Amino acid sequence: MKTSFFFFFFFLVLLVSLMKKSFFSCAVLVVMQLLLFLALHLINLQWIKPQRLRKKLERQGIKGPPPSFLYGNVQEMQKIQATVSSMKGAANFGEFVAHDYTSFLFPYFEQWRKQYGSVYTYSAGNKQHLYVNHPEVVKEMNQSVTLELGKPTYVTKRLAPMLGNGILRSNGHIWAQQRKIVAPEFFMDKVKGMVSLMLQSAEALTTKWDESIEGQGGRIADIRVDEDLRGVSADVISRACFGSSYFKGKNIFSKLRTLQKIIANQSVLFGISTLGGFLPSNKQKEIQSLEKEIESLIWETIRQRKQECLEAASSEKDLLQLILEGAINDVGKDSSKKFIVDNCKNIYFAGHESTAVAASWCLMLLALHPEWQHRIRQEIAQVCPNDFPDSESLPKMKTLTMVIHEVLRLYPPAAFVSREALEDTKIAHIFVPKGVCIWTLIPTLHRDTEIWGVDANEFKPERFSNGILGACKVPQVYIPFGLGPRLCLGRNFALVQLKVLISIIVSKFSFSLSPNYRHSPAYRMIVEPGHGVQILLQKYKRV
Secondary structure (H helix, E strand, O other): OHHHHHHHHHHHHHHHHHHHOOHHHHHHHHHHHHHHHHHHHHHHHHHHHHHHHHHHHHOOOOOOOOOEOOOEOHHHHHHHHHHHHHHHHHOOOOOOOOOOOHHHHOHHHHHHHHHHOOEEEEEEOOEEEEEEOOHHHHHHHHHOOOOOEEOOHHHHHHHHHHHOOOOOOOOHHHHHHHHHHHHHHHOHHHHHOOHHHHHHHHHHHHHHHHHHHHHOOOOOEEEEOHHHHHHHHHHHHHHHHHOOOHHHHHHHHHHHHHHHHHHHOOOOOOOOOOHHHHOOOHHHHHHHHHHHHHHHHHHHHHHHHHHHHHHHOOOOOOHHHHHHHHHHHHHOHHHHHHHHHHHHHHHHHHHHHHHHHHHHHHHHHHHHOHHHHHHHHHHHHHHOHHHOOOOOOHHHOHHHHHHHHHHHHHOOOOOEEEEEEOOOEEEOOEEEOOOOEEEEEHHHHHOOHHHHOOOOOOOOHHHHOOOOOOOOOOHHHOOEOEOHHHOOOOHHHHHHHHHHHHHHHHHHEEEEEOOOOOOOEEEOOOEEEOOOOEEEEEEOOOO
């Protein structure tokens, strides 16, 4: 509204000037006034508007680091990060396992939290942010059903090549429509039907590791497991979605992984927009090329799968077919192609990458704590027929569930809950003006000693012996999969897959950390082992 007023004002001045000046003078005046208008528009966008939002937050007692013109607090964030990175290198971090990684991955958030409390404001470029790690505020935000809270627009813009306008990125009624179509295909009754696919993929992995042990002398093998676990997770997604093996979709996963690494290097945390963002850089060209290739590969796979189903005339439908039918019925045939391609990319990334990373952290922690390997084996012997998990025995595996919950507490793949107020809204006692982005650092919530106790940084699965409700004072802040309407649709799928995979591995192998393992969590859209996970693996021999 204010921008329109400026434009109207300058247009009137321009008309009056044109009536009084020569052609040359008019041309100079036009250029000068346009430049002045652009300068005022830039100042309004980059400083006045963010400052107006900041003042609205400050009037509620919310403080934060003072911003600079154009960059906000970005330069300070980069300076803090550089200082911590140099100290990390000097201390040779990685020769020991320290589970509290937030102080070196996100040091600015931790420094400001100690200085301003669990709710503070900061700015990144022209975006005003509200950092929230207060349990009650986080609880209300996550449980809010309003469509006025969505994913931050500047973040979703950067992730668009990878996620399209799928369910992980969309907002408002489009997101609600997608959730209605996709969510039912991940209900527990559907996921139970996928257990046999998960078992097939897990058995292929254990066969590969048996061969590695034989190839390294027959007793023990030093194996980097994270890439193998990515292969298993990708295989499960391929079989569940397309009824085919990982090898058929390997090209898609490889290109998605490359795209993820490129986008991860353009940090979404700083959120600063510059004129460079409008220029076709080599990286942007590479991203665009990969995006087109991935979409083409996905659609070709979809067409092949549809043809196979027509020729087989099978009544049994896979995940892809069911979602495609829902898309045609709800969004129409013309829009269904983009819908299915975008959501396939979302399912690939969330279902493949996040689950594989969670499994990697799980094996790392079990390698550190072999007593929990032993307890899981005892449980398998008690509840699994023929020492083999199935859809009926998995829910009975309480010890394994405790371990997985604790792994996801210490190493949640998603580091943040991020939202943007698409309209003025209220969360708990805080009025959040339209345009303010909200960030919650999940690992900080998961390690809050006031919520979890003095042992919050220790691996203690027994804290979940009475379930999530009994594990901490505010169970709503345990959010490895989010909470409320935005709860991750693949939660059941991920938990069941982790149970199948870990139970099979632990039942067949015993393992410890390799001396080559270097503990260095890295943030690449998700928190993953920066240098992989290497373990010493040997076949388990029952006594």
